[in-house]
Amino acid sequence: MATQKKRDTYLQAIIKQGYSRRDFMKFTTYMAAYMGLQNSAIGQITEALETTPRLPVIWEHYQECTCCSESFIRSDHPIVADIILDKISLDYTETLMAAAGEQAEAAKHDTMKKYHGEYILCVEGSIPTKDDGNYCCIAGKTAIQHFKEAAEGAKAIIAWGSCASNGCVQSAAPNPTGATPIHKFVHNKPLIRVPGCPPIGEVMAGVIVHVVAFGKLPELDRMNRPKAFYAKRVHDSCYRRAYYDAGLFAENFDDENAKKGYCLYKVGCKGPMTYNSCGTIKWNNGVSYPIQSGHGCIGCSEDDFWDNGPLYERLTALPGFGIESTADSVGKAVAGALAVGIGVHAIAGTIAKRKDVKRRVTKGQENEEHLKDE
Amino acid sequence: MAHTKNYKRVYVWQLPVRIFHWANALSIVVLSITGFLISNPPAFMSNAEAFDTFWMGQVRAIHFIAAYVFFGAMILRIYWAFAGNKFAHWKAFWPFSKKGIKNIIHVLKHDIFLLPEKNPNINDISIGHNYMATTAYILMFLFGLIMVFTGFGLYSDNATWWLPKLFAWVPSFVGGDFNARMLHHVSMWFIIFIIIIHVYLVLYHDWLEGRGEASSMFSGFKFVRKERVDENDE
Numbered sequence: 001m002a003t004q005k006k007r008d009t010y011l012q013a014i015i016k017q018g019y020s021r022r023d024f025m026k027f028t029t030y031m032a033a034y035m036g037l038q039n040s041a042i043g044q045i046t047e048a049l050e051t052t053p054r055l056p057v058i059w060e061h062y063q064e065c066t067c068c069s070e071s072f073i074r075s076d077h078p079i080v081a082d083i084i085l086d087k088i089s090l091d092y093t094e095t096l097m098a099a100a101g102e103q104a105e106a107a108k109h110d111t112m113k114k115y116h117g118e119y120i121l122c123v124e125g126s127i128p129t130k131d132d133g134n135y136c137c138i139a140g141k142t143a144i145q146h147f148k149e150a151a152e153g154a155k156a157i158i159a160w161g162s163c164a165s166n167g168c169v170q171s172a173a174p175n176p177t178g179a180t181p182i183h184k185f186v187h188n189k190p191l192i193r194v195p196g197c198p199p200i201g202e203v204m205a206g207v208i209v210h211v212v213a214f215g216k217l218p219e220l221d222r223m224n225r226p227k228a229f230y231a232k233r234v235h236d237s238c239y240r241r242a243y244y245d246a247g248l249f250a251e252n253f254d255d256e257n258a259k260k261g262y263c264l265y266k267v268g269c270k271g272p273m274t275y276n277s278c279g280t281i282k283w284n285n286g287v288s289y290p291i292q293s294g295h296g297c298i299g300c301s302e303d304d305f306w307d308n309g310p311l312y313e314r315l316t317a318l319p320g321f322g323i324e325s326t327a328d329s330v331g332k333a334v335a336g337a338l339a340v341g342i343g344v345h346a347i348a349g350t351i352a353k354r355k356d357v358k359r360r361v362t363k364g365q366e367n368e369e370h371l372k373d374e
Numbered sequence: 375m376a377h378t379k380n381y382k383r384v385y386v387w388q389l390p391v392r393i394f395h396w397a398n399a400l401s402i403v404v405l406s407i408t409g410f411l412i413s414n415p416p417a418f419m420s421n422a423e424a425f426d427t428f429w430m431g432q433v434r435a436i437h438f439i440a441a442y443v444f445f446g447a448m449i450l451r452i453y454w455a456f457a458g459n460k461f462a463h464w465k466a467f468w469p470f471s472k473k474g475i476k477n478i479i480h481v482l483k484h485d486i487f488l489l490p491e492k493n494p495n496i497n498d499i500s501i502g503h504n505y506m507a508t509t510a511y512i513l514m515f516l517f518g519l520i521m522v523f524t525g526f527g528l529y530s531d532n533a534t535w536w537l538p539k540l541f542a543w544v545p546s547f548v549g550g551d552f553n554a555r556m557l558h559h560v561s562m563w564f565i566i567f568i569i570i571i572h573v574y575l576v577l578y579h580d581w582l583e584g585r586g587e588a589s590s591m592f593s594g595f596k597f598v599r600k601e602r603v604d605e606n607d608e
Contacts (some may be wrong), residue, residue, distance in 0.1 A: 221466065222546040233551070236532065247430035251417050273551035299552070308552045314414055327556065328414070331563035338567060342574045345486075352488035353582050360584055363378045 010049035010212070024049075034206045035280060036228045050212035055212055056111050056119040059093035062143040063136050063170050063179055064125030067198040069093070074284065075201025082304070105139050112153050120211065121154035122181050123147065126163040126170060132180030147185060156190040156217060158207060159183060162239040162300055165195035165225075173304035183224065190217050191226045194277075197300035202281050203229045225275070228289055234271035234297050236281030240264070258294065268312040269296030276301045386461050386502055389591055394451040395591055401444040402565060405521075408437040410561055441525055448518055461502030467512060474505040481506040485578075496601055501579040507575075514568050517561045524558040569589070 001181040008016065014024050021277045035041075040180065061069075099107055111119055125143075128135035133142035141149075151157060158227070162168035172178035183191055194207055207226055210218040218226040243249070243263040250258035250267055258267075265272070269279045271279075274297050278289040290297055309326075350357070387395075418429075455464035469478060480498045483489045485506075503511070526537070527544025528551060528566050545554040580587035585597045 207551070222543055223550075233531065242424045245431035245434075246422075246424040246427040247415055247418060247433075248422075248424055249415060249417065250426070266417075270552075271554060275551075302552055303550045304552070327559045327563060331560075334563070334567060335570060338570050342570070345488075346574075346578070348488055349578060349582065352490070357582060364584075367378055 009051055011051055013054060014049075025149060031206060031209045031213075034202045035210060035226075045209065045213040048215075049209075052212060052215075055208075056115040057120055057122060057156075058108060059122040060143075060146060060150060061093070061138075062123065062125030062127050062147070062163070063177070064161065064163045064168075066124070068124045068163075068204070071198035071201045072204050073201075075205055101139075108150075112150060116153040118155055119153065120158060120208075121150050122158045122160055122252075123164045124160045126167050126179040126181055127185065128170075128177035129180050130176070135177040144185075147182065151186060151189060154189060156192065156211065157186055159191065159193045159195075160204065161199055162195045162197040162305075165193040165301075166196055166303040168300075169306050172304075174274060190219055191224055192220065192226060195225065195230075195301040195303075197201070199301070200277060200281050200283065202228075204278060204306070211263065227279045229281075230275045230301070232273045232275065232277075232279075234276050234278050235269075237277075238271055238291055239279065240291060246329055250287075253294070261294075264294075264296040266314055267296055268314060270299030270302070270305070270308075270311075271297040274299040274302050312359065380600040381585070382603045383595045383601070383602055384501060384598045386596045387594045388454075388459055388462060389594065390450060390454045391458065391462050392591055392594060394447050394454065397443055397447040398451075400448065401440045402569065404440040405437060405444060405586055406566060407561060408433050408440065411561075412437060413559060430509055438529065441522075441529075444518070448515075448522065466502055467508040469505040469509045469512075477505040478509065485575075496599060499599070499602075501596060501598055501602070507552075510568055510572070514565060517564050517568070520557055520561040521565070524554045524561070528554055528558065552599075 003367070011021075011024060015021070025046065027372060028049060029042050032039075032042045032045055037045075058241075086334055097104055097107075125136075127133065127143045129144065133144040136143040138146060148365075159165045159182050163170065167179050167181045170177060171181070181193075183193060192207060193203060196203070202260075203226075206229065210228075218228060221227050221230060223230075235244070238244075240261065240263045244259070244265055248257065248260075248262045249265055250262045252258060253267060258264075263269070269291065271291065278297070279291075282289045282292070298311050299308065302308070313326075395585075412430075415430060415433075454462050455467070460466060477498070477500065481504050484491050484498075485504075493577065500507075523541055523544045526533075526541035527547075530538045530540075530542040530544075533539055545551050548554050548557060576588055579585070586593070586595060590596045
């Protein structure tokens with residue numbers, strides 16, 4: 001792939017692959033819809049993909065489970081996966097490339113040299129920093145070395161999934177390998193974070209297509225997430241939201257309310273704190289998403305979701321007080337202690353100041369006796 | 375026969391201070407109750423369809439309205455810290471002066487740890503707040519600020535008005551909605567702790583000193599020993 005002399009445009013590559021132009025048009029329409037663009041943008045995307053040479057991409061895998069790639073290749077429209085895996089001339093990805101060993105490394109270095117400053121670096125997985133980064137080594141080099149090498153000539157960097165975006169499970173306390181999200185290493189490059197464990201395939205495709213079609217990064221929020229997909233809470237697009245507002249909650253996963261499909265807020269749904277498109281784009285060709293399947297959102301696209309307390313309880317753990325302590329249990333204990341302290345103080349005060357009180361009472365009584373009668 | 379101390383009536387708490395106090399108190403009570411309901415809604419088993427009930431939505435609406443009252447009262451009080459009398463002025467709250475530290479030590483010794491006073495000094499008796507109290511109110515104000523920032527920050531996403539949207543940066547600033555909620559919830563507890571102590575100490579002073587401590591927040595008047603009041607005119 002990297003040895004190609006002249007890069008095809010997207011349309012050319014798609015036609016070569018055996019798709020019709022109609023398929024291509026369907027695909028651009030899908031993408032515009034996912035990105036929340038208006039009708040007129042379909043033309044722009046189509047034109048861009050017809051005329052732009054394919055974007056060279058290096059896709060690195062560090063500490064991760066490859067669920068991001070899996071999510072990708074299961075995305076809705078076949079071209080969605082193809083555009084990423086074939087059409088964007090994916091020059092290096094451990095999971096799916098045919099090359100192996102030295103050949104693969106050579107292909108990567110080839111791309112890095114030939115398209116210096118042009119290629120997109122996609123990173124799946126976090127980077128371990130403890131013990132010189134020994135916990136993730138590929139081809140004899142640590143993930144830190146690989147990343148710094150690849151990031152140097154990248155035009156933009158995309159952090160796929162929660163591992164690369166916020167560290168995910170391997171960075172949960174006590175974080176034995178020092179797993180670190182990649183934005184901690186990037187200081188002078190455009191960076192997109194696409195969190196989720198995994199992110200939705202269509203979201204991943206949407207981000208890539210946006211970069212390709214418009215030649216710039218999609219509009220990002222304060223945490224570098226694309227606004228088109230991470231601007232709303234799962235809670236705010238949830239089809240069970242009506243039950244939340246009505247105060248109808250499942251108390252257990254096997255109670256009558258759960259069967260009726262009531263809101264899963266009280267069994268630990270993290271939808272109200274989680275920004276993602278699960279409620280609208282859904283998963284597996286729009287079949288369902290966790291809440292629709294009867295399980296609360298675990299907040300997989302939020303920072304440190306593993307350390308934010310039990311997944312099946314409403315209240316998050318209070319840091320520094322152990323797993324079982326919630327803000328409420330600690331608060332009640334402190335309020336109780338205060339009440340006891342106040343009781344002790346009231347009694348001690350009565351004793352300590354008894355002379356003052358007695359004096360005032362006596363004088364007050366004397367005054368009362370000397371009230372002038374009318 | 376012993377004499378009762380001669381007391382003068384002094385206007386301490388101006389009307390805006392009192393309005394602030396009770397608006398603040400009322401909104402905090404409402405915010406805490408509705409806040410607890412939102413964080414852990416009670417289990418109402420109901421045959422009603424979702425379109426028939428909206429109590430969670432109403433609880434949240436009350437929470438948001440009370441939040442605006444809380445915020446409005448806070449703005450009023452900040453304004454009055456510059457426009458009000460000397461007891462309301464921000465300078466009266468700043469405890470880190472020689473006088474302030476001395477007063478805090480006095481309050482700690484004799485009001486909190488109940489040590490006997492050998493030579494009571496009339497100037498140790500505060501007319502407005504004592505500096506121990508102002509320290510607590512500064513803390514309370516900081517927790518109130520945390521509440522305003524995290525609260526409007528969490529609310530901003532669904533808001534249509536520009537004011538809450540000004541706080542949209544807060545959740546990402548503190549590391550996401552999880553942390554923003556945690557801060558919001560924990561700050562509520564700290565405010566509750568401060569209120570428990572505040573109410574107790576008001577009653578304590580009212581009962582031991584008989585200077586109208588509790589009623590002053592209704593009438594505005596406190597009773598001050600004649601010796602502390604210069605009487606040139608009479």
